[in-house]
């Protein structure tokens with residue numbers, strides 16, 4: 001599949017865009033003096049006006065420092081930037097990743113099968129993945145000594161780790177209907193600190209390693225994969241090819257590199273250049289998710305995302321969730337100068353959501369050069385960090401409540417928790433814990449928004465006990481955390497990132513900033529091993545390298 005060239009796209013800088021931008025700046029001059037407590041007091045219908053429900057998600061932006069008028073002005077900016085044409089271009093397979101000459105067609109991976117049985121590489125790979133999943137879950141996939149697989153280790157990093165990790169943990173309560181699912185583990189860090197203790201616990205005879213890497217050149221992944229291979233070969237010294245055949249699956253866009261590494265052709269799952277790494281959990285990179293929730297569950301995840309794809313293309317902008325969330329972030333960053341955003345899931349199952357969103361957003365939109373090759377003179381992506389909300393309350397909420405900086409907060413929770421987890425399904429206290437958690441979520445966003453005015457404190461309260469409030473937030477409530485809802489949520493974020501990139505005039509699908517770091521790290525290995533090349537370094541790096549070298553064991 002080749003990318004269609006970009007066509008009919010308006011230039012980024014037009015008179016209409018300049019006018020829309022100026023109108024927003026003037027509007028922001030007033031908005032800077034607004035307090036959320038006043039906005040709520042003045043408009044009893046504020047929630048109704050500033051919330052939306054679609055795809056099983058309720059999105060409430062009424063605690064953002066904006067009004068319906070603000071949104072209208074932001075939509076005018078989006079129209080002037082040609083957002084409608086860009087959306088069309090994305091879904092027509094246009095070359096939206098212009099620095100790499102590629103389309104970005106992650107949405108293709110979640111389209112339903114074509115009716116006439118035309119050859120479809122996406123469905124072919126899904127079918128291959130399904131066969132592998134079924135063999136593992138049914139116990140038919142055997143290790144080299146004939147044992148069924150009990151543990152699967154996903155070895156990957158970045159997009160080949162964060163998405164599958166986030167979704168597998170989020171959905172772990174959704175057991176597959178058939179078979180016995182293996183324990184699924186994730187190893188990403190290049191220093192061996194994850195893989196070493198994990199291998200100590202595992203039985204090589206019943207362990208399957210999934211080497212996940214779009215490029216199949218990422219040193220973090222290949223070094224962990226080599227350690228796993230060594231562990232297996234030492235356990236079965238006489239097995240030769242059977243170790244690779246029975247204990248390794250590869251997922252990549254580069255089949256020839258997988259073969260070169262030793263992954264058997266039958267154990268290779270493919271995806272394509274037009275799927276960005278951080279957009280790849282819908283492809284065979286999602287194998288750990290399918291092993292956790294079964295293939296039916298995985299298809300539900302795809303269906304939820306597909307529903308959001310259609311919503312993004314079809315819903316008018318007033319009712320379009322990705323457009324709405326994209327515009328809110330642009331408002332906060334570019335017009336209210338709020339440069340930080342905290343991602344706060346109130347659900348331990350979503351504990352990896354912040355890390356996933358950090359990569360999705362900051363690797364996509366942490367850019368400063370526009371389509372004309374010009375350096376932009378405005379901020380793009382905010383700094384994003386996060387943590388499971390209830391735990392963050394005991395860590396950094398102090399700064400949110402009484403620090404000096406504005407931070408846009410993003411609360412995420414499941415309205416209902418339908419537990420399907422063995423005996424615990426019957427436990428009344430667990431239901432109470434769910435309500436307790438939601439109560440904290442709602443109480444925190446309320447206090448952050450209204451400050452003292454959420455409380456019945458009198459004027460005599462000392463300053464150090466006061467709450468300024470006016471800290472803006474969005475609350476996203478999933479009706480329930482199911483594969484379908486999570487699929488919709490992730491697709492919502494992917495499209496939101498695209499909307500923002502269009503408004504900022506940047507390419508969200510490349511990551512050139514990461515490349516150079518990888519390259520110069522290679523040269524540094526030599527410096528640390530032999531000292532060669534140290535002379536050309538700056539004084540700080542040279543001294544640090546010498547310090548490290550002096551502390552290595554003598555027999556190295």
Ligand SMILES: O=P(O)(O)OC[C@H]1O[C@H](O)[C@H](O)[C@@H](O)[C@@H]1O
Nearest residue numbers: 158159160213214215218277514
């Ligand atoms: O899947 P791989 O090719 O191994 O790449 C893994 C990761 O490598 C780099 O860090 C890129 O910046 C990420 O976007 C990518 O997800």
